[in-house]
Amino acid sequence: MPKSTIDPNGPRLRFGVLGCGDIAWRNTVPAIQRCGAEVVVFASRSGDRARRFADRFGGAAVEGYERLLARTDVDAVYVALPTGLHHTWARRALESGRHVLAEKPLTATLDEAADLVRLAAQRGRWLAENFTFPYHSQHTAVQKVIADGEIGRPRVYEIVFGIPARPDGDIRNDPELGGGALLDLGVYTARAIRLMCEPADGAGLEVAGATLNIDPALGVDVAGSALLGLPGGATGHLSFGFGLAYRSAYAVWGSEGRVSLQRAFTPPASLRPVLRLERQDRVEERTLPADDQHANVVAAFVRAAVDGAPFGPQGESLLRQAALVQRIRGTAKPSFA
Structure with a gap:
């Protein structure tokens, strides 16, 4: 991390x-x-x-x-x-x-x-x-909760990133410029599931299924989802899209509890994030230090x-990210807005 x-x-x-x-x-x-x-x-x-x-x-x-x-x-x-x-x-x-x-x-x-x-x-x-976002210390806090056994064995990873619809003329609506929700938002969810799989860096992830919602008028995907299989039998659920109320969050659901962050990807440097830990006998919110992920x-x-x-490990990580995103696209069944 x-x-x-x-x-x-x-x-x-x-x-x-x-x-x-x-x-x-x-x-x-x-x-x-x-x-x-x-x-x-x-x-x-x-x-x-x-x-x-x-x-x-x-x-x-x-x-x-x-x-x-x-x-x-x-x-x-x-x-x-x-x-x-x-x-x-x-x-x-x-x-x-x-x-x-x-x-x-x-x-x-x-x-x-x-x-x-x-x-x-x-x-x-x-x-x-x-x-x-991987350079914000809030994710280290989540990893520590998991490593300390506070949620038991992780079984389900839920990751979401959605933003309001893009205005007319926005580059993210232009297929010639690499537009679409997968390349704009879905890549965050893919990077997050890899971050949670450290130190394996996402090795062994399998894309079991995916969907991409295509806007025919724009020619780009405006929303999507993917179901991933993780080593050890856990699953990852990725959801992303335009035209949604803003949400940038993830949760890890384990055999004994659940840990979540609500500002996972875009916290400003002044924000003190809140880690939420839910167990059968209690719900706890821990306010974490602010951090400057951009710097x-x-x-x-x-x-x-x-x-x-x-550069070798860095290059491998870059390729692993690109390969995962490509597998999501290649697996996805299109639907039409």
Whole structure:
């Protein structure tokens, strides 16, 4: 389980940002700065959008992604583009000798992920997928409850992530840009079930069945679910979708109790999460420390890149995630909205 890793006095890395969207503005760029790294340039198809970022965060603004890669003052590239563009631009960044932190999911397909993993290994560069929630300490608290036997033997893992419907024109409704609920939200639930299977990292997970609800007008899946078999006979139930009241939660149901989190994926750094433990004779809520998962993941990326951490296990983890998502899609029976 990753631990908090913020070290303002730690090694510095010079970032270039490809894509000036909402997640970069709200979360990742401020996190880069909080953990002591530096953003030296923003690139967007729109010069005005890149300048807006530069005005707020400092650094230069360029129009066009190639202009960023042509610079000599960038050590790492944060790819904040739509999913369908991740493979192209992460590949070009790796080819240019940069470390790459890409928004989740890393790519739209397993073949694309495998290509990037091979290239990162060949070039000796660090490649990471910007899942931040595994770097929040609340999950360590859940693992301790399980390890201490407080819920008995885990038997059922229930994981959900839903958000309201996306507005017209949203990139998540565009199949050409890698849209759809599986790649936007379902990937979180897949990553969470793997996190719960540590140290096996999801090895041995089997997709027993899945559904994807397709909106014919959009051409993308807007909701879905999957049933997974875990080693030892436990099951995992994953549910995700657009057009839902916001929910970001998971629970582990064991032979003697149940433990759950209600802000599993997107807790702000100021939030003190609440772990709920239910047993036959009591219900207990434990308020946990606040944690900054966005800065933690960036700090871990910086340290791995600067220290030259072994890439083999990281590459295997990236491929395991992509393979699980692909198995869910390949197993899914479509339904139509």
